[in-house]
Amino acid sequence: DAKTTQPPSMDCAEGRAANLPCNHSTISGNEYVYWYRQIHSQGPQYIIHGLKNNETNEMASLIITEDRKSSTLILPHATLRDTAVYYCIAPNTGNQFYFGTGTSLTVIP
Amino acid sequence: EPEVTQTPSHQVTQMGQEVILRCVPISNHLYFYWYRQILGQKVEFLVSFYNNEISEKSEIFDDQFSVERPDGSNFTLKIRSTKLEDSAMYFCASARVTGNVYEQYFGPGTRLTVT
Numbered sequence: 001d002a003k004t005t006q007p008p009s010m011d012c013a014e015g016r017a018a019n020l021p022c023n024h025s026t027i028s029g030n031e032y033v034y035w036y037r038q039i040h041s042q043g044p045q046y047i048i049h050g051l052k053n054n055e056t057n058e059m060a061s062l063i064i065t066e067d068r069k070s071s072t073l074i075l076p077h078a079t080l081r082d083t084a085v086y087y088c089i090a091p092n093t094g095n096q097f098y099f100g101t102g103t104s105l106t107v108i109p
Numbered sequence: 110e111p112e113v114t115q116t117p118s119h120q121v122t123q124m125g126q127e128v129i130l131r132c133v134p135i136s137n138h139l140y141f142y143w144y145r146q147i148l149g150q151k152v153e154f155l156v157s158f159y160n161n162e163i164s165e166k167s168e169i170f171d172d173q174f175s176v177e178r179p180d181g182s183n184f185t186l187k188i189r190s191t192k193l194e195d196s197a198m199y200f201c202a203s204a205r206v207t208g209n210v211y212e213q214y215f216g217p218g219t220r221l222t223v224t
Contacts, residue, residue: 032210043113043200043215044152087152095140095211096165099152 004088009104012082018075020103022088025069031091033064035073036099037084044087044099047073078107111135113216115201121222122191130186130219132201140204141184142213143176145169145197152200158184191223 005023012018024033032051036044048055048062050071055062061074075082087102114133122128134141143155156166158176175187184203188195198220202213 030209034212038152041146041198041218041220043202043217046212046214049210049212091211095157096154096167097144097213098154099144101151 004090004100006086006088006100006103008101009106011106011108012075012078014080014107014109015077018078018082018105018107020073020075020086020088020105021070022072023070024088024090027068027090029068033062033071034089034091034097035060035062036087036089036097037082038087038102039081039084047086078105080107080109083107113201113203113214115199115216115219117219118217119220119222121224124193124223125190127187127189128191128221130188130199130201130221132184132186132216133182134184134201134203135205135214136182138203138205138214140164140206140211140213141176141178142202142204143186144200144202144215146200146218147194147197155186188221191221193223196221196223 032049034049035047038044048060050062050064064071085102085104087099089097116131141158144152146152154167156170157164173189177185198218200218201216204211204213
């Protein structure tokens with residue numbers, strides 16, 4: 001897997017945008033970037049994925065730099081229910097996801 | 110919306126016993142996975158399964174572990190002779206695959222406690 005690095009923790013005010021960065025400088029040309037989150041001890045929840053174009057869905061937006069060495073997950077209007085650990089994953093085979101320590105996001109009222 | 114389901118939600122077993130954890134993947138998915146998460150630690154990949162055979166496995170997935178798709182809907186993880194260190198949350202996942210994209214969807218997990 002391409003190694004990804006994320007800040008260990010972040011805070012965000014409720015209603016504001018949460019911007020979660022991820023560095024994946026060793027990513028190869030055909031490796032996708034996936035984002036998941038885990039709330040308490042629940043199963044990881046798929047959020048979004050991308051290759052080189054920016055992506056948006058009903059949950060979030062994903063901005064990938066042109067050189068693909070980093071990306072940012074954007075939760076446009078964070079709510080208390082978005083408090084979770086967020087994982088950025090860049091698997092080289094697509095089949096084996098390596099979950100690092102992620103970013104623990106706390107949304108503050 | 111279809112979901113991955115897992116049973117039981119909590120399993121308590123004695124050391125040395127065999128356990129079977131069950132999963133029902135999303136119905137049109139063809140790739141299946143098991144992960145585990147020891148309390149307070151990272152989610153760790155165990156095994157992936159496609160076309161009725163293991164496609165990848167981690168170092169954790171030793172001879173103590175086996176997987177099976179006994180019918181068209183269930184996907185199971187068997188742990189023989191459980192050890193205390195097998196206590197963990199076990200997550201099943203199934204993937205919708207489009208080209209080189211593997212969207213894995215996870216179940217709620219089974220908490221295994223070995224005493």
